[in-house]
Structure formats: C-alpha cells, structure tokens
Amino acid sequence: MKNVLLLLADGFDAREANAFINVICWAYLEMEPSTRLSTCGLARQARDSSGLWRSVDHMLGDVDYDRFDALAIPGGSGEYGFCGDGCAERFVEVIRAFHRQGKPIASVRSGALPIAFREGIITSGNASGALDVAFLLLERLTSRAHADDVRQSMGLDD
Numbered sequence: 001m002k003n004v005l006l007l008l009a010d011g012f013d014a015r016e017a018n019a020f021i022n023v024i025c026w027a028y029l030e031m032e033p034s035t036r037l038s039t040c041g042l043a044r045q046a047r048d049s050s051g052l053w054r055s056v057d058h059m060l061g062d063v064d065y066d067r068f069d070a071l072a073i074p075g076g077s078g079e080y081g082f083c084g085d086g087c088a089e090r091f092v093e094v095i096r097a098f099h100r101q102g103k104p105i106a107s108v109r110s111g112a113l114p115i116a117f118r119e120g121i122i123t124s125g126n127a128s129g130a131l132d133v134a135f136l137l138l139e140r141l142t143s144r145a146h147a148d149d150v151r152q153s154m155g156l157d158d
Contacts, residue, residue: 001036002141005068007094008041008056009076014048016074016108019130023138024072027150034142038068042088049076060090070141071098074130075109106137131156 004024006017024037040063041056048054071094098105099121106122108130122136139147151157 001033002069003067004035004037004070004072004137004141005063006037006039006072007091008039008046008054008074009091010047011076012046012048012074013076013109013127014050014052015127016130017048019108019134020072020074020106023131023134023150026154027138027146030153034146035138042090060094065094065097070104070106070137071095072137073105073107104137104140106133108133
C-alpha cells in the first residue's frame with residue numbers, strides 16, 4: 001500500500017484538493033486498496049478557497065514523513081491566506097523533505113510555489129489539470145494500467 005500525504009494550507013483550492021482526494025481514495029475504495037490518502041496542515045483545520053473549514057488528519061509537527069510515499073499539494077488563494085501558510089518555513093520543509101528522499105511530489109498551480117527544484121515533481125499550471133496531475137501521481141505510485149483502470153471506473157476514460 002502506498003500512502004499519500006495531502007498538504008493543506010489555509011486558502012487551498014478545494015477543486016484541486018478534491019482531485020487528489022477523488023482519485024487516490026477511489027483507487028483505495030473502489031479498486032484494489034493500493035493507495036491511501038491522509039491530510040496534513042499547520043492547524044487542526046484549514047480553510048479552503050470557498051471559505052469552508054476542513055479538518056485535517058495530522059498536524060505538521062506530528063507527521064512521520066517516512067510513512068508516506070508521495071506528497072500532494074493543491075494550490076490556493078491569497079485572499080484566504082494561502083501565501084501565509086503555503087510559504088511558511090514549516091510547510092516548505094515538508095516539501096524539501098519529500099524531495100530529499102526522492103519521493104514524488106504532485107502539485108497544482110501555486111501549490112509548488114515555494115520550491116525551485118523540478119526533478120520528481122508532477123505539476124499543472126491551472127486547476128483544470130488537477131485530475132491529470134492526480135492520475136499521474138497514482139500511475140507513478142502503482143502502474144499505468146492501474147491508473148487507467150481507476151480512470152475508467154470513475155467514468156473518465158476517453
């Protein structure tokens with residue numbers, strides 16, 4: 001089983017976070033249990049870009065990063081504080097830790113804003129690519145055939 005950590009900053013884009021949640025959790029619940037997703041943030045709750053509060057599974061300081069095989073980061077809106085949390089040194093250090101260990105990092109839009117490296121990062125410049133990024137992450141963690149099966153099971157095959 002591969003474990004994915006979804007890093008949520010205040011102001012995260014709900015559509016982008018939901019792409020990771022839908023794909024990774026669908027693979028776990030509807031297909032073989034190949035992946036599992038957990039959320040993490042600087043506080044017990046993070047506010048999304050629509051103003052809704054979401055509880056997180058783990059606080060940043062309580063996470064054993066060695067337990068996770070990949071990191072997923074949705075972008076967000078400065079209006080709801082994304083640039084504060086998303087650029088906080090503790091937040092950035094999580095990204096660096098995954099990069100140092102050579103673990104996949106998947107990011108949508110401004111989610112990877114605080115990082116300069118490109119190797120090992122799956123990214124998209126806009127929210128419309130969030131599902132593609134999530135499927136590429138699933139493929140990297142499992143296989144292309146498994147990602148294609150999940151895509152088909154979700155009714156998203158071409």
